[in-house]
Amino acid sequence: xxxxxxxxxxxxxxxxxxxxxxxxxxxxxxxxxxxxxxxxxxxxxxxxxxxxxxxxxxxxxxxxxxxxxxxxxxxxxxxxxxxxxxxxxxxxxxxx
Amino acid sequence: xxxxxxxxxxxxxxxxxxxxxxxxxxxxxxxxxxxxxxxxxxxxxxxxxxxxxxxxxxxxxxxxxxxxxxxxxxxxxxxxxxxxxxxxxxxxxxxxxxxxxxxxxxxxxxxxxxxxxxxxxxxxxxxxxxxxxxxxxxxxxxxxxxxxxxxxxxxxxxxxxxxxxxxxxxxxxxxxxxxxxxxxxxxxxxxxxxxxxxxxxxxxxxxxxxxxxxxxxxxxxxxxxxxxxxxxxxxxxxxxxxxxxxxxxxxxxxxxxxxxxxxxxxxxxxxxxxxxxxxxxxxxxxxxxxxxxxxxxxxxxxxxxxxxxxxxxxxxxxxxxxxxxxxxxxxxxxxxxxxxxxxxxxxxxxxxxxxxxxxxxxxxxxxxxxxxxxxxxxxxxxxxxxxxxxxxxxxxxxxxxxxxxxxxxxxxxxxxxxxxxxxxxxxxxxxxxxxxxxxxxxxxxxxxxxxxxxxxxxxxxxxxxxxxxxxxxxxxxxxxxxxxxxxxxxxxxxxxxxxxxxxxxxxxxxxxxxxxxxxxxxxxxxxxxxxxxxxxxxxxxxxxxxxxxxx
Numbered sequence: 001x002x003x004x005x006x007x008x009x010x011x012x013x014x015x016x017x018x019x020x021x022x023x024x025x026x027x028x029x030x031x032x033x034x035x036x037x038x039x040x041x042x043x044x045x046x047x048x049x050x051x052x053x054x055x056x057x058x059x060x061x062x063x064x065x066x067x068x069x070x071x072x073x074x075x076x077x078x079x080x081x082x083x084x085x086x087x088x089x090x091x092x093x094x095x096x
Numbered sequence: 097x098x099x100x101x102x103x104x105x106x107x108x109x110x111x112x113x114x115x116x117x118x119x120x121x122x123x124x125x126x127x128x129x130x131x132x133x134x135x136x137x138x139x140x141x142x143x144x145x146x147x148x149x150x151x152x153x154x155x156x157x158x159x160x161x162x163x164x165x166x167x168x169x170x171x172x173x174x175x176x177x178x179x180x181x182x183x184x185x186x187x188x189x190x191x192x193x194x195x196x197x198x199x200x201x202x203x204x205x206x207x208x209x210x211x212x213x214x215x216x217x218x219x220x221x222x223x224x225x226x227x228x229x230x231x232x233x234x235x236x237x238x239x240x241x242x243x244x245x246x247x248x249x250x251x252x253x254x255x256x257x258x259x260x261x262x263x264x265x266x267x268x269x270x271x272x273x274x275x276x277x278x279x280x281x282x283x284x285x286x287x288x289x290x291x292x293x294x295x296x297x298x299x300x301x302x303x304x305x306x307x308x309x310x311x312x313x314x315x316x317x318x319x320x321x322x323x324x325x326x327x328x329x330x331x332x333x334x335x336x337x338x339x340x341x342x343x344x345x346x347x348x349x350x351x352x353x354x355x356x357x358x359x360x361x362x363x364x365x366x367x368x369x370x371x372x373x374x375x376x377x378x379x380x381x382x383x384x385x386x387x388x389x390x391x392x393x394x395x396x397x398x399x400x401x402x403x404x405x406x407x408x409x410x411x412x413x414x415x416x417x418x419x420x421x422x423x424x425x426x427x428x429x430x431x432x433x434x435x436x437x438x439x440x441x442x443x444x445x446x447x448x449x450x451x452x453x454x455x456x457x458x459x460x461x462x463x464x465x466x467x468x469x470x471x472x473x474x475x476x477x478x479x480x481x482x483x484x485x486x487x488x489x490x491x492x493x494x495x496x497x498x499x500x501x502x503x504x505x506x507x508x509x510x511x512x513x514x515x516x517x518x519x520x521x522x523x524x525x526x527x528x529x530x531x532x533x534x535x536x537x538x539x540x541x542x543x544x545x546x547x548x549x550x551x552x553x554x555x556x557x558x559x560x561x562x563x564x565x566x567x568x569x570x571x572x573x574x575x576x577x578x579x580x581x582x583x584x585x586x587x588x589x590x591x592x593x594x595x596x597x598x599x600x601x602x603x604x605x606x607x608x609x610x611x612x613x614x615x616x617x618x619x620x621x622x623x624x625x626x627x628x629x630x631x632x633x634x635x636x637x638x639x640x641x642x643x644x645x646x647x
Contacts, residue, residue, distance in 0.1 A: 012123070013193035014148040055122075058129050058143065077574055078513060081522075082145050086514035088442055088524045090190070091178035 002075070003065040005032035006044040007082070008057035016082045017057060019047055025056055029083045030071055035062070097160055097465060098243045098387040100208045107251070108205045111212060115139050116198035123195065140211025141197055144517050150189045150197060151214040152204060156224035156242035156266070157185035157468040161455035164466050166207045168451035174200050179451070181436060181444040183508060183559055184263075185223050185468045186214060190515055212250065217258045219249035219329075225267045225274050226469040229388060230477040232425045235285045235292060237388040238268040241321060244376060244384055248322050255329050259336035260344035262329070263301075270588060275470060276300070277308045277590035278562055280346045281328060285318070292318045298328060298358065299350030302556035306592045307347040312359035319381070323374040327366035331358070391463040391478055396428030400481040415537065416488055416499040421479075428481050432462075434474045434491060435498040435506065439535035440528050443509045444472035453494050461487050470559075471547075472508055473501065504546040504613065505531040508559050512552030512569060513576075519552035521569025521576040521602075526550055529606045534613075543613055546627045549584075562586035564628050565612055566593040567605065578605040582612065582639055583631045594636055597644050608643055615642040 006019045007029075017025040018032035026032075035041040041062055048060030064075040074080050081087060100108070115135070122132040136142075140151040152167070159167075167187055171179050174196045180188045192200055204210055213220055222242045229237040245264060249255065255262070265274040268285035276282025282297035293315045300309030316324050332346045335353070350358045376384075407414045422431040434454065436444050446454075454474060458466045461483050462476035469475055474496075479487060491497035500506045507530060510516065512523030527550055534540060549563030560566035566581035577599040584593025600608045613627075615638055620630045631639075 009143055012195055014143055016146055055125050081513055085146055087522060088514055088528065090442060090445060091176050091447055
């Protein structure tokens with residue numbers, strides 16, 4: 001089975017978060033708990049359900065993870081953008 | 097500008113308090129996300145890839161300087177210091193928190209703004225010619241009728257749960273700057289011996305199934321606008337499909353029954369409506385019309401000699417005047433478009449600092465009023481010729497004077513996969529790369545009018561179907577590819593672009609655009625033949641040949 005992590009958007013501000021090994025929902029994917037088996041993945045899903053009930057996050061789901069030279073990253077392009085934020089430098093102040 | 101009366105004010109303030117209660121109940125757990133989602137969407141609050149996104153309605157693209165300062169303040173206080181102007185003449189904040197949103201809406205209500213009906217299957221913000229009230233040859237200010245439609249459609253109980261969203265646009269000149277033919281309803285104000293009326297077009301739209309609106313009534317007396325709109329909406333509400341999201345727009349219904357039959361159904365419905373109970377009394381139309389009376393223009397010469405001297409003496413100023421100003425109906429005045437397309441920048445983004453500065457410039461030079469264009473720029477539409485040089489000099493350090501309006505780097509791009517949860521591919525970085533590749537101003541001028549429009553998915557928020565060059569981002573096995581269409585147009589000669597061939601990889605898409613432009617330059621009959629005219633004369637073959645032969 002491919003490595004998996006669980007991600008969601010935080011209820012209060014919509015921020016992208018991942019469930020960490022310590023059981024907290026954190027913005028950094030580097031701290032994400034990784035599931036290597038179906039059982040692990042089921043554990044993450046159950047934690048996601050609890051987080052919905054506790055009003056911590058919205059709509060958690062599992063994503064596939066790969067290991068690269070700079071640590072772990074999501075396999076899918078869309079999830080890579082979610083993990084890193086927009087690929088463009090927004091809110092550039094005017095050159096005044 | 098229109099000013100809220102006590103009904104408008106009460107309506108919007110009550111909605112803010114309702115939403116405040118709904119947010120509290122969501123945060124306390126009384127409401128699940130499933131229950132809350134339709135409530136937040138009714139108030140313009142989406143959940144995107146990285147955060148919530150709040151879409152604020154800018155009715156028919158008109159803002160006062162006070163409203164723009166409030167948007168700047170909200171961006172600074174509750175967001176990340178910028179906002180994004182969209183192809184629907186709206187403004188989107190990309191990073192508001194759920195907890196702050198009721199306060200944001202309360203601040204908006206203070207300046208007569210809201211986010212009502214910026215989402216959901218209802219009548220959305222009515223859009224207009226962004227040069228309304230200033231354009232030469234105008235029948236009358238189309239915003240009078242936009243405001244009438246706005247009041248009628250706000251919380252209209254019958255039309256709050258349509259089969260799908262519904263977009264109406266209004267113009268009042270022969271030039272179509274509002275893309276009427278790609279709206280659910282396009283209304284063109286005209287005047288003949290019967291008085292003022294509308295050409296009524298129905299069933300246009302982009303998205304998965306692009307279609308141009310068909311004229312179902314060449315002339316509708318303006319006084320009957322609301323009852324006739326009600327007949328169209330009711331016909332659609334009854335017969336439009338609700339079983340398939342992709343077949344629910346009115347364009348599908350008009351196509352299925354045929355425009356003539358659809359027109360007959362509308363007329364039949366219209367005859368049954370007690371028109372005098374729906375159409376506004378003349379006194380109310382007069383009351384609303386008065387809000388759009390023209391500003392106190394000065395009587396000045398048609399051509400200001402000092403302006404003419406400066407224009408002749410400064411090549412950069414002359415270039416900006418040529419591309420970024422347009423003829424005004426009032427002698428000695430000009431319409432100025434502020435480019436939100438700095439080369440390499442993000443189309444439609446404006447920082448709080450820019451918004452504050454634009455509000456000040458509007459107060460100084462344009463009666464305190466700002467327009468949002470559907471092409472993601474801003475405009476000051478009532479500027480004296482003699483003030484153009486000073487305005488231009490003020491815009492340069494703000495990075496708002498790129499002389500590219502209507503040219504190849506005035507690119508429309510949707511937020512794409514950098515922000516949007518529906519997108520399949522990124523749009524903004526493609527726009528940035530094309531814009532940097534084409535930034536040479538002499539060359540840009542030599543290419544002439546060219547509209548490049550980019551969408552990150554088939555929903556076509558970036559209007560790619562009506563781009564002279566349209567670019568659609570697609571996902572091919574996890575990689576971004578871009579399909580190119582040619583020959584689209586959103587103006588009075590509206591056309592849906594044709595797909596030129598297989599999609600290009602992200603690496604090749606800028607080359608593809610450059611190749612299309614090279615082919616045009618080599619084949620045009622002369623510098624006066626615009627890209628769109630050349631394409632219509634030549635057809636797609638020379639472009640296909642250049643793009644795909646020998647590769």
